[in-house]
Amino acid sequence: MYYIAKRLAFYVLAAFVAITVNFFLPRLTPGDPASTIVATYSTSLNAESLAALKAAYGLTDEPLLQQYVTYLGNVLRGDFGRSLSNFPAPVMAVIGAGFGWSILLGLTSVLLSFVLGSVLGAIAAWRRGGWFDRLTPPVLLFLGSFPYFFLALLLFYVFCFKLGWFPMGNAYSSVNPPALNLQGIGDILMHLIAPAFTIVLVSLGPWTLNMRNAMIGVLSEDYLTLAEAKGLKPRRVLLSHAVRTALLPNITALGAAVGAVFSGQLLTEIVFTYPGLGYALMRAVSAVDYPLMQALFLIITLSVLAANFLVDTLYVLLDPRVRTGGEA
Amino acid sequence: MSLSETFGAKARRQLLGSIPVAVGLVILGALLAVSALAQVLAPYNAKRATGGINEPPSLAHLFGTTGQGQDVLSQFLYGGQNTLWVAFSIAVLTTLLALIVALTAAYFRGWVDDLLTLVTNVFLVIPGLPLVVVLAAFLPPGPLTMIMVLTITGWAFGARLFRSQALSLREREFIAAAEDVGESRWRIVAVELLPNMGSVVAAYFVNQVIFAITAQASLEFLGLGDGGQITWGSMLFWAQNSSALIRGAWWTFVVPGMAIALTAFSLALINNAVDEIGNPRLRADRLLRRAGVSKPSATLMTPVKRDA
Numbered sequence: 059m060y061y062i063a064k065r066l067a068f069y070v071l072a073a074f075v076a077i078t079v080n081f082f083l084p085r086l087t088p089g090d091p092a093s094t095i096v097a098t099y100s101t102s103l104n105a106e107s108l109a110a111l112k113a114a115y116g117l118t119d120e121p122l123l124q125q126y127v128t129y130l131g132n133v134l135r136g137d138f139g140r141s142l143s144n145f146p147a148p149v150m151a152v153i154g155a156g157f158g159w160s161i162l163l164g165l166t167s168v169l170l171s172f173v174l175g176s177v178l179g180a181i182a183a184w185r186r187g188g189w190f191d192r193l194t195p196p197v198l199l200f201l202g203s204f205p206y207f208f209l210a211l212l213l214f215y216v217f218c219f220k221l222g223w224f225p226m227g228n229a230y231s232s233v234n235p236p237a238l239n240l241q242g243i244g245d246i247l248m249h250l251i252a253p254a255f256t257i258v259l260v261s262l263g264p265w266t267l268n269m270r271n272a273m274i275g276v277l278s279e280d281y282l283t284l285a286e287a288k289g290l291k292p293r294r295v296l297l298s299h300a301v302r303t304a305l306l307p308n309i310t311a312l313g314a315a316v317g318a319v320f321s322g323q324l325l326t327e328i329v330f331t332y333p334g335l336g337y338a339l340m341r342a343v344s345a346v347d348y349p350l351m352q353a354l355f356l357i358i359t360l361s362v363l364a365a366n367f368l369v370d371t372l373y374v375l376l377d378p379r380v381r382t383g384g385e386a
Numbered sequence: 387m388s389l390s391e392t393f394g395a396k397a398r399r400q401l402l403g404s405i406p407v408a409v410g411l412v413i414l415g416a417l418l419a420v421s422a423l424a425q426v427l428a429p430y431n432a433k434r435a436t437g438g439i440n441e442p443p444s445l446a447h448l449f450g451t452t453g454q455g456q457d458v459l460s461q462f463l464y465g466g467q468n469t470l471w472v473a474f475s476i477a478v479l480t481t482l483l484a485l486i487v488a489l490t491a492a493y494f495r496g497w498v499d500d501l502l503t504l505v506t507n508v509f510l511v512i513p514g515l516p517l518v519v520v521l522a523a524f525l526p527p528g529p530l531t532m533i534m535v536l537t538i539t540g541w542a543f544g545a546r547l548f549r550s551q552a553l554s555l556r557e558r559e560f561i562a563a564a565e566d567v568g569e570s571r572w573r574i575v576a577v578e579l580l581p582n583m584g585s586v587v588a589a590y591f592v593n594q595v596i597f598a599i600t601a602q603a604s605l606e607f608l609g610l611g612d613g614g615q616i617t618w619g620s621m622l623f624w625a626q627n628s629s630a631l632i633r634g635a636w637w638t639f640v641v642p643g644m645a646i647a648l649t650a651f652s653l654a655l656i657n658n659a660v661d662e663i664g665n666p667r668l669r670a671d672r673l674l675r676r677a678g679v680s681k682p683s684a685t686l687m688t689p690v691k692r693d694a
Contacts, residue, residue, distance in 0.1 A: 072508045203650035205600040208643040215631045355520045362513045
């Protein structure tokens with residue numbers, strides 16, 4: 059429990075740092091973007107909206123420290139001000155619409171590549187030196203060398219545009235999200251396959267190679283010798299002794315992967331115009347909608363922190379050594 | 387694994403004798419060479435329209451033309467120059483920053499170490515690309531912003547890697563011996579620790595070039611780079627902007643995309659091989675194969691006899 063409390067304290071600190079960076083960034087950068095924007099919008103907005111906009115930035119005459127405290131209070135209450143590009147919609151409403159789609163795409167692809175990569179890596183290590191083992195690493199390295207968005211562009215071109223197998227963008231066919239019946243879910247899946255597949259394809263490499271290398275390390279450990287000496291069946295040795303131990307580094311990486319996929323996904327979402335947080339961030343950047351952009355950064359960061367904390371907790375359950383203290 | 391082992395004659399022979407490394411070096415060398423010679427090799431002015439719009443590859447324009455009628459081959463060459471120096475700068479800076487943080491932590495130990503580790507972990511856990519996007523959106527676009535932003539967000543993993551390496555080296559006998567002789571801590575860090583981290587630093591540096599080149603391309607693709615500069619990333623941005631794919635002008639995407647992918651792939655090949663030489667267990671199967679053992683398996687690694 060002490061370990062988990064310590065991790066929780068760390069994530070709270072990290073969240074605090076992210077929020078602080080978010081507050082000071084627009085105030086410290088040259089040109090003062092915040093006032094520039096207020097000036098830009100001052101002709102098109104009425105007095106009330108302008109006041110709301112200023113309040114969102116904390117652009118009051120209060121001292122900086124006072125503004126910072128107000129800002130912290132607002133963030134804690136989930137009040138990120140109003141979106142400029144979707145004025146007067148509150149930022150949180152815009153984000154809420156994209157959050158579910160990002161989670162769906164992110165979880166699907168990260169879990170798929172984690173499972174697939176670990177299985178491939180274990181097979182490669184078990185049949186070491188075979189054709190599969192010799193062919194897999196270079197192929198995966200090559201696929202992994204493509205920037206996410208580039209592979210996404212190519213697959214979009216081939217499968218959505220040229221062959222027309224999958225729909226060109228969005229997460230569903232109709233204007234509004236479909237009802238969750240068989241047809242609606244099928245529609246959502248059809249829109250999910252292409253973007254999820256690109257993410258899995260590019261991110262498969264590290265999972266496989268890490269699993270392979272961890273397995274090779276584990277295979278020569280003494281306790282495997284013991285397990286073999288006890289006369290356990292090879293399958294049993296492989297699954298419950300070797301794979302279980304070799305999987306640990308990959309499980310730690312799972313937390314980081316949620317973050318990495320949020321980032322990689324950001325670009326995939328843009329290519330496939332998938333209406334998640336990444337697509338929203340892109341639109342916020344091109345519309346110079348700073349409140350929305352900053353809130354998106356915070357929400358993505360907080361989600362990543364939460365995911366990492368969950369993985370840390372899970373890790374304690376899987377690796378008894380962590381429970382006795384020390385860093386993972 | 388020490389520096390002399392990493393870069394010694396034997397290791398060099400092993401490295402150069404490996405096919406993946408040879409392939410990697412040839413691809414990387416070719417890309418570096420043609421980019422360096424862009425001024426000589428480029429057939430056209432890369433920024434001016436020198437042909438029709440979206441012309442497919444032909445003898446006049448080997449890689450076709452862009453949606454603005456510029457020669458894609460010339461853009462590829464000049465773009466390589468602009469892309470690669472930024473990527474290598476970022477790799478050098480992040481590696482240096484990571485080394486400074488890790489070695490400072492190893493030198494001072496105690497609360498300095500705790501503090502630096504905490505800062506490193508916070509940087510590690512805050513997602514990179516969203517932070518980079520927000521940073522880049524607030525700063526004026528240009529190569530210096532690119533270098534600054536990606537250095538700030540890219541050093542943390544290296545610091546953690548180098549610190550753990552320094553910590554494990556610190557437990558070795560030769561460090562204890564140096565301490566007993568009365569060497570200063572500063573000298574131990576600079577003369578005993580640092581040279582022995584050669585292979586880890588080299589591998590990290592190579593990875594950082596890959597990181598820098600893809601992160602840079604991603605940002606530029608998002609329109610957060612300097613659109614007036616020709617880079618592989620901005621070529622992709624303009625291609626996307628003029629809906630080149632929908633118009634069938636695949637060459638405007640494939641050329642810069644393949645350039646980025648090939649650079650990253652060649653570096654990954656080299657890195658993987660260096661890894662294998664540094665890790666005897668990964669090397670074992672190759673040695674066994676050479677010794678005539680066709681299918682090494684777990685049983686060969688352990689002295690246990692097992693019935694089939």
